[in-house]
Amino acid sequence: MMQYTDRHFRYLARIMSQRARLYTEMIVCEALLRGRPERFLAHSDFEQPVALQLGGCDPKKLSTAAKLGEQAGFCEINLNLGCPSSRVKSGRFGVALMGEPQLVADCLTEMSSAVNIPITIKTRIGIAQNDSYEELFKFVEAIDGSGTKAIIVHARKAWLDGYSPRENREIPPLRHDLVHQLKHDFPHLTVVLNGGLSSKSEINHHLQHVDGVMLGRAAYKTPFLLATVDNAFFESVTNNLVDRFDIFHQYIEYARVQINAGTYPRHIAKPLHYLFRGQPGARQWRRHLSEYCTRSNAGIDSLQSALKWVERTTP
Ligand SMILES: Cc1cc2nc3c(=O)[nH]c(=O)nc-3n(C[C@H](O)[C@H](O)[C@H](O)COP(=O)(O)O)c2cc1C
Incomplete structure (x- = not known):
């Protein structure tokens, strides 16, 4: 798309x-x-x-x-x-x-x-x-x-x-x-x-x-x-990664490398906007990413600090 x-x-x-x-x-x-x-x-x-x-x-x-x-x-x-x-x-x-x-x-x-x-x-x-x-x-x-x-x-x-x-x-x-x-x-x-x-x-x-x-x-x-499709539709796959926080932490390692290589934080942040959709704090999470990751001084911290808006919940 x-x-x-x-x-x-x-x-x-x-x-x-x-x-x-x-x-x-x-x-x-x-x-x-x-x-x-x-x-x-x-x-x-x-x-x-x-x-x-x-x-x-x-x-x-x-x-x-x-x-x-x-x-x-x-x-x-x-x-x-x-x-x-x-x-x-x-x-x-x-x-x-x-x-x-x-x-x-x-x-x-x-x-x-x-x-x-x-x-x-x-x-x-x-x-x-x-x-x-x-x-x-x-x-x-x-x-x-x-x-x-x-x-x-x-x-x-x-x-x-x-x-x-x-x-x-x-x-x-x-x-x-x-x-x-x-x-x-x-x-x-x-x-x-x-x-x-x-x-x-x-x-x-x-x-x-x-x-x-x-x-x-x-x-x-x-x-x-997408975190649920492997187990639901593909045979002999066990995807243990079912927690949004684990997903975020894995992505942040990629984000760190990308940002160090010169990628704009707003481009890295964009796919994360809806990760917590339906969870408490999701709207503030999105707003935080939109606001802080588009600033000229944005960095990896701008992404990480968005976590304060979402609570750890079971998916
Ligand atoms: C913002 C946006 C961009 C899209 N870009 C492409 C595209 O580059 N190539 C393509 O084949 N379809 C594109 N589509 C169409 C989608 O692939 C899909 O066929 C369409 O949205 C219907 O499926 P959905 O109801 O699951 O979204 C795009 C759809 C949207 C919303």
């Missing part, structure tokens, strides 16, 4: 779950290739398994970008076919590409022949009036066999005109049933459902129909949920 799932958030997420696959924000292919790709690709091995998401529509450029991603150590390259922002639309990528299945197939073919790691896509269920299951079926049929074996579906259509990106994440109704149907009709594809999930019971329900689920806003706004 752009502006959110940066490397610092992913580090925090990995402290909480050893198994959940993490995704970068969408990196625009042109920006990546313009120079200094390490600026966009920097991450820690600790984040693995972590996938790189690209936005673009030029098969050659995307395959070069995918190669850079593979060399940088990402375990999967995901092509964004779901972003509805006007900037993305004018660049002829994101969800606009759902209207150009042949171009998508060409991109996937080039990308998959350039790298040895999986190429995946993230789509919506449709665009504007083209939102019937038949249209979705035809789109997936057209790209099936062109280099991707996995498809993540945000179970909402997008409107290219009239709705902001935010509205496009909230107003078009969720149609989880279409994603279930897609798995039924393309059993050889790995189908991952995304959109509106925030509880283990919802996840359990959908896992009866699809191969996996992706959490978006819930991962960011209730990050502690």
Whole structure:
């Protein structure tokens, strides 16, 4: 998620779950290739398994970008076919590409022949009036066999005109049933459902129909949920780290190294904002981080002193 799932958030997420696959924000292919790709690709091995998401529509450029991603150590390259922002639309990528299945197939073919790691896509269920299951079926049929074996579906259509990106994440109704149907009709594809999930019971329900689920806003706004997913959904994993304070203390060691290396404290603090959500003192904790970690003299102490607002509780 752009502006959110940066490397610092992913580090925090990995402290909480050893198994959940993490995704970068969408990196625009042109920006990546313009120079200094390490600026966009920097991450820690600790984040693995972590996938790189690209936005673009030029098969050659995307395959070069995918190669850079593979060399940088990402375990999967995901092509964004779901972003509805006007900037993305004018660049002829994101969800606009759902209207150009042949171009998508060409991109996937080039990308998959350039790298040895999986190429995946993230789509919506449709665009504007083209939102019937038949249209979705035809789109997936057209790209099936062109280099991707996995498809993540945000179970909402997008409107290219009239709705902001935010509205496009909230107003078009969720149609989880279409994603279930897609798995039924393309059993050889790995189908991952995304959109509106925030509880283990919802996840359990959908896992009866699809191969996996992706959490978006819930991962960011209730990050502690991630501390429970290994035990709940992955076999033979025992994640003993179930205490927010332990998570914080592990993250603070990373924060110390990052801040010493010149990272702004406000960037390091941002993923922590909702760690104590629902706990006594959570609001003051957030306010403290917003206020003290953005000051010019902020440092590791500005993070550590936020602890005074939250009480030790059992999760
Ligand atoms: C602030 C924000 C940024 C997002 N950025 C991306 C992105 O870079 N790539 C992407 O595939 N989806 C992006 N999304 C969409 C989410 O991945 C997800 O598909 C959508 O929010 C629905 O899932 P959710 O209800 O679990 O949040 C973004 C969503 C939000 C709220």
